Amino acid sequence: MSHSISSPTSLNRRTLLMGSMGLLTGAAAFRFPTPAIAQSVPLKVGLMLPYSGTFAKLGKFIDDGMRLYVEQNGGSLGGRRIEFVQVDDESKPESATDNMNRLVGREKVDVVVGTVHSGVAMAMVKVARDTNTMLIIPNAGVNEATGPLCAPNIFRTSFSNWQVCHPMGKVMFDAGHRNVATITWRYAAGTQMIDAFKEGFTKAGGKIADDLALPFPEVEFQALIARIATLKPDAMFAFFAGGGAVKFVKDYAAAGLNKSIPLYGAGFLTDGTIQAQGADAAGIKTTLHYADDLDLPANKRFLEAFKAKTGNDGDIYAVQGYDAGALLKSGLEAVKGDWSARAAVVEAMRGAKFDSPRGPVSFNKANNPVQNVYLREVRNGRNEMISIAGTAVDDPARGCRVQA
Numbered sequence: 001m002s003h004s005i006s007s008p009t010s011l012n013r014r015t016l017l018m019g020s021m022g023l024l025t026g027a028a029a030f031r032f033p034t035p036a037i038a039q040s041v042p043l044k045v046g047l048m049l050p051y052s053g054t055f056a057k058l059g060k061f062i063d064d065g066m067r068l069y070v071e072q073n074g075g076s077l078g079g080r081r082i083e084f085v086q087v088d089d090e091s092k093p094e095s096a097t098d099n100m101n102r103l104v105g106r107e108k109v110d111v112v113v114g115t116v117h118s119g120v121a122m123a124m125v126k127v128a129r130d131t132n133t134m135l136i137i138p139n140a141g142v143n144e145a146t147g148p149l150c151a152p153n154i155f156r157t158s159f160s161n162w163q164v165c166h167p168m169g170k171v172m173f174d175a176g177h178r179n180v181a182t183i184t185w186r187y188a189a190g191t192q193m194i195d196a197f198k199e200g201f202t203k204a205g206g207k208i209a210d211d212l213a214l215p216f217p218e219v220e221f222q223a224l225i226a227r228i229a230t231l232k233p234d235a236m237f238a239f240f241a242g243g244g245a246v247k248f249v250k251d252y253a254a255a256g257l258n259k260s261i262p263l264y265g266a267g268f269l270t271d272g273t274i275q276a277q278g279a280d281a282a283g284i285k286t287t288l289h290y291a292d293d294l295d296l297p298a299n300k301r302f303l304e305a306f307k308a309k310t311g312n313d314g315d316i317y318a319v320q321g322y323d324a325g326a327l328l329k330s331g332l333e334a335v336k337g338d339w340s341a342r343a344a345v346v347e348a349m350r351g352a353k354f355d356s357p358r359g360p361v362s363f364n365k366a367n368n369p370v371q372n373v374y375l376r377e378v379r380n381g382r383n384e385m386i387s388i389a390g391t392a393v394d395d396p397a398r399g400c401r402v403q404a
Contacts, residue, residue, distance in 0.1 A: 042083035043332070043339060046103035048114030048124065051088040054217045054242045055116045057272055058317045059088075062138045064310050065321025066113060069329075072305065077325065078332025080339070085109055089120050091217070096123030104133050110339050111136060113324050116241075116317075118142035118161070118189040119216075125149050134345075136327060138320040142188050146368035148399030152346045155367040157323040159289050160395040161192035162199075165266050167373045167389040168237065168287040169200020172264055177234040181209040183224060183248075184239040185216040193239040193266050201237075209233045219247040225255050236261055241268035246276040253280035270378050272315045281378045289393075290316040290358040291374045291385035302357035319357045326354050366397035 047066070049059035063086070070082045085107050087099050096119075103109050104127060111134040115121050121140030128135035128151070135154045137145055141161040145154060172180060180201060184190030190213065198208055209231050212224045228236060236257075240248045245268065252258055258280070263269075267288020274281050292315070302322060306314035327349055334348030335341040353362045359372045373390040376383040 046109035061317035062321035065318035069325025080337035093119035146366040150400035165196035173204035
């Protein structure tokens with residue numbers, strides 16, 4: 001069940017539950033039968049994702065993945081019926097606070113799932129911290145969310161920007177590359193992914209020839225591609241996603257650089273974009289916490305079910321949405337659907353371990369996934385696994401001090 005953010009809402013049960021909690025505080029020996037009450041009303045899940053713009057396809061696949069998980073569980077998680085309220089964040093940080101406040105304040109959602117763009121996610125994190133609203137991030141890898149701004153009510157089912165790019169530094173050095181240039185958009189995700197790669201690459205002994213960047217979401221790459229041709233580095237490391245990734249890969253190939261300067265990147269360079277990139281993507285190597293051909297029973301089941309539901313081939317975005325459902329189920333099952341038992345919900349979610357389509361997933365002290373990072377190469381129109389670049393990679397959660 002779902003409705004858009006503009007739909008009217010009735011008096012929400014959170015008010016009732018909060019009132020019950022206040023009475024419980026004053027009379028600890030007495031407890032209302034809140035699980036039974038809770039199960040009679042749906043848990044409202046706000047989906048704050050990009051449904052238009054550069055990242056529209058990514059947002060749609062996250063949405064489809066989470067809805068698939070809920071449908072596979074009969075429309076309920078932990079005995080609690082799920083109702084969706086969705087809002088298009090358009091990947092616009094300037095609108096993010098208002099959108100988040102409308103979900104939390106007007107729609108009275110119990111949990112928010114979002115988003116893709118790291119700048120938007122930062123605003124969402126601030127509102128979640130200020131209001132103690134449960135937030136599950138199904139994509140944005142901005143390090144701060146599970147770093148300095150970590151909180152018990154903020155979880156991620158995706159990755160940190162550091163986590164998926166740091167292993168590539170050693171991979172490229174071991175491949176014989178010593179002098180490498182980087183290119184990305186100039187915004188939080190781009191900067192952090194490039195920095196993580198550089199940390200791994202320079203630690204291994206490599207040198208950075210130049211860092212190239214342009215403002216998000218610009219896609220006029222010609223001047224920077226000319227710069228790459230002049231630099232002649234051993235290889236390039238890039239981060240782009242969505243429509244920008246399609247344009248960059250095609251422009252890079254059109255300039256002939258793919259024949260002389262191998263292109264590497266964060267997995268988003270080719271994830272969800274290969275069909276549009278076509279033959280120009282062949283041979284690109286990336287690191288990510290998923291590969292299309294992972295030979296895992298959970299992945300095979302997921303891909304079959306996602307294809308049957310949507311007609312599309314599943315990808316990492318769909319997996320991250322799917323796992324947001326799995327994480328939410330872990331919390332709800334532990335309290336038999338009683339969302340007001342928040343401490344127990346958080347404890348169960350932090351202790352969650354499940355076999356994701358991406359492989360084994362658990363969570364660290366900052367509520368960030370601990371997971372494998374794979375080296376993939378574009379072959380036969382897919383991101384096929386070459387090897388595991390890092391096993392059970394755990395983000396260092398630098399600056400995270402909230403543990404309770």
